[in-house]
Amino acid sequence: MNVIWRTLIVMLRARLRRRREGPLPMTAVGRVRLTTLPTDIDVLRHMNNGRYLSLFDLGRWDLMIRTDLMATMDERGWYPVVSSETVTFRKSLNLWQRFEVQTRWIGHDDRALYLEHRAVVRGEIYASAVIRARMLRRTGGTVPLEEVLAAVDLPDELPEVPAWLHEWAEHAALPSTRRPAPSDWR
Known part of the structure; x- marks a missing residue:
């Protein structure tokens, strides 16, 4: 429950x-x-x-609000969803x-936006995560990435998403919600 309070505080501060x-x-x-509680x-x-x-x-909420992405999403009836994420740990908190949560956009592909998060203590990375996110419409359906990029000031010159991220996204993907996804452990 404390994450909801932290979320509200981060959103207000942002x-x-x-x-x-x-x-x-x-x-x-x-x-x-933040502080480890x-x-x-x-x-x-x-x-x-x-x-x-x-x-x-919390880092995503802060970045979305402070870059005006949240206002753009609200105006258009969009909301973000995480489609894939991976985290790597280096040191324990x-x-x-x-510590500080650092968040930045690292690029996009033809369907999604990519962000990186870092847990940092005195300039040293303790953990890092890559997030692949898509935009959905509150009325249903996905928002094409071209529409997202046209609505926000996300420059085309973002760094190229590394090849391993494209491979990771492809291999980590589950079937579309329109296709069956049986749980078969063979």
């Missing part, structure tokens, strides 16, 4: 910063300072691996440890 400092460019790195740790006394992805969501 709106205040947006109002005070103006919008961030879409190529900026968003930064959210007792509800974040597991029995091994470090941050639970599943919690990283929940806290990285311990109880009460302060």
